[in-house]
Amino acid sequence: MKTLVIGPGGREHALAVALARDPAVSEVHVAPGNPGMAAIATLHPVDPMDGAAVADLAVSLAADLVVIGPEAPLTTGVADAVRARGIACFGPTAEAAVLEGSKAFAKDVMAAAGVPTGMAHLCTTPEEVVAALDAFGAPYVVKDDGLAAGKGVVVTNDRDEAIAHAAGCERVVIEEFLDGPEVSLFAITDGKTVYPLQPAQDFKRIHDNDEGPNTGGMGAYTPLPWAPADLVEDVLARVLQPTVDELARRGTSFQGLLYAGLALTKRGTKVIEFNARFGDPETQALLSLLDSGLGSLLLAAAQGRLDEVPAPRWKAGAAVAVVMASAGYPESSSKGDEITGIADAEALGATVLHAGTVSSSDGALVTAGGRVLAVVGQGVDVASARKLAYAGVGAIKFDGAQFRSDIAGDVVATSSTTGATSTTEQGV
Numbered sequence: 076m077k078t079l080v081i082g083p084g085g086r087e088h089a090l091a092v093a094l095a096r097d098p099a100v101s102e103v104h105v106a107p108g109n110p111g112m113a114a115i116a117t118l119h120p121v122d123p124m125d126g127a128a129v130a131d132l133a134v135s136l137a138a139d140l141v142v143i144g145p146e147a148p149l150t151t152g153v154a155d156a157v158r159a160r161g162i163a164c165f166g167p168t169a170e171a172a173v174l175e176g177s178k179a180f181a182k183d184v185m186a187a188a189g190v191p192t193g194m195a196h197l198c199t200t201p202e203e204v205v206a207a208l209d210a211f212g213a214p215y216v217v218k219d220d221g222l223a224a225g226k227g228v229v230v231t232n233d234r235d236e237a238i239a240h241a242a243g244c245e246r247v248v249i250e251e252f253l254d255g256p257e258v259s260l261f262a263i264t265d266g267k268t269v270y271p272l273q274p275a276q277d278f279k280r281i282h283d284n285d286e287g288p289n290t291g292g293m294g295a296y297t298p299l300p301w302a303p304a305d306l307v308e309d310v311l312a313r314v315l316q317p318t319v320d321e322l323a324r325r326g327t328s329f330q331g332l333l334y335a336g337l338a339l340t341k342r343g344t345k346v347i348e349f350n351a352r353f354g355d356p357e358t359q360a361l362l363s364l365l366d367s368g369l370g371s372l373l374l375a376a377a378q379g380r381l382d383e384v385p386a387p388r389w390k391a392g393a394a395v396a397v398v399m400a401s402a403g404y405p406e407s408s409s410k411g412d413e414i415t416g417i418a419d420a421e422a423l424g425a426t427v428l429h430a431g432t433v434s435s436s437d438g439a440l441v442t443a444g445g446r447v448l449a450v451v452g453q454g455v456d457v458a459s460a461r462k463l464a465y466a467g468v469g470a471i472k473f474d475g476a477q478f479r480s481d482i483a484g485d486v487v488a489t490s491s492t493t494g495a496t497s498t499t500e501q502g503v
């Protein structure tokens with residue numbers, strides 16, 4: 076099977092690595108990709124947002140499967156453009172990707188499907204905003220009703236800050252604050268059959284102890300030793316399958332990766348958000364533990380015959396991904412800082428997945444974006460995976476590098492002090 080992955084970042088690097096490992100996959104191509112992928116894939120300088128160019132590339136490669144990584148091309152119909160040329164594409168239609176693109180649409184689908192989520196008001200005037208904020212009280216949750224790559228959300232106790240954020244949005248969703256640990260649960264679906272992946276947890280804020288602004292994600296780990304044993308089964312039955320069924324009922328069948336961002340509140344598991352693509356950096360941790368073929372799985376989903384292939388299998392143990400970001404992130408990012416030590420990190424056993432890197436004209440590897448690398452460690456448990464990931468981070472240097480030192484730290488501390496493997500009190 077010839078495969079083509081669309082996207083530039085760490086998630087696409089993880090997808091390319093997992094595809095390259097699948098014996099059913101003969102070729103891995105990526106557009107545009109990044110220097111980290113060059114060893115395992117052929118890179119093509121094609122703009123992921125240009126549907127015609129992506130489809131042309133897929134045709135010229137005679138690709139059997141195209142996998143679209145980021146949300147932006149999905150919401151503008153790049154998957155539709157590929158399918159229109161008769162090539163199987165893993166990723167929803169533009170119409171179905173609105174599940175991620177519009178918070179208001181997602182709320183409407185959840186209401187119709189009976190999926191548990193926070194109460195919310197869609198507001199279009201400052202008066203409505205203030206009324207909704209005061210109705211829910213602090214902490215305030217204010218979401219831009221457009222695609223904002225995880226950065227359109229402000230959660231704050233400061234009423235003025237909440238009002239100011241809302242003022243910058245055309246349509247804004249004000250939501251009830253959901254208290255409890257967050258879980259990312261992904262599922263592969265062809266629009267009918269739904270195969271959940273292992274639960275993961277990501278760390279959204281830039282600084283340790285969840286301080287500072289939201290980012291795209293500064294680290295992740297999987298599985299979650301503290302999660303309730305029936306979590307996946309429960310979310311499949313009450314969230315994933317009803318959402319997929321409701322979208323099909325509306326004639327906007329969802330095929331691709333359905334990402335449920337969940338809060339495990341005292342009043343049950345509730346959906347914080349849906350995304351229409353693999354999460355970043357959860358995917359970097361998750362796919363390192365995948366023990367079955369990714370290509371065959373995604374192709375079956377893209378061809379509407381997921382029920383004909385087995386559900387994904389996972390290696391025992393755990394994986395931890397720690398993101399290294401450039402100076403200034405998330406407000407800005409520093410470019411052109413030389414990166415050294417990747418080979419040393421790999422020699423220690425860590426896997427280094429590139430996101431914002433480029434090769435400079437003199438052949439050095441330099442930073443080229445906010446999130447630069449994800450360093451993944453695998454081990455028999457979260458503690459050993461974490462140790463390896465941080466050993467890898469310690470070996471890598473670039474000016475102004477930022478990383479959190481507490482990724483998966485609480486879960487390790489909890490298990491080592493109490494031996495507990497099943498507390499639902501574990502926070503992020």
Ligand code: AMP
Nearest residue numbers: 193216225228250251252253336347348
């Ligand atoms: P979203 O883009 O909806 O995923 O929001 C980004 C982050 O903001 C989430 O991962 C949560 O950490 C936080 N968040 C969003 N909505 C809520 C909510 N209703 N209650 C608490 N935290 C939230």
Ligand code: GLY
Nearest residue numbers: 277292354355356
């Ligand atoms: N890790 C969060 C996201 O991918 O949206």
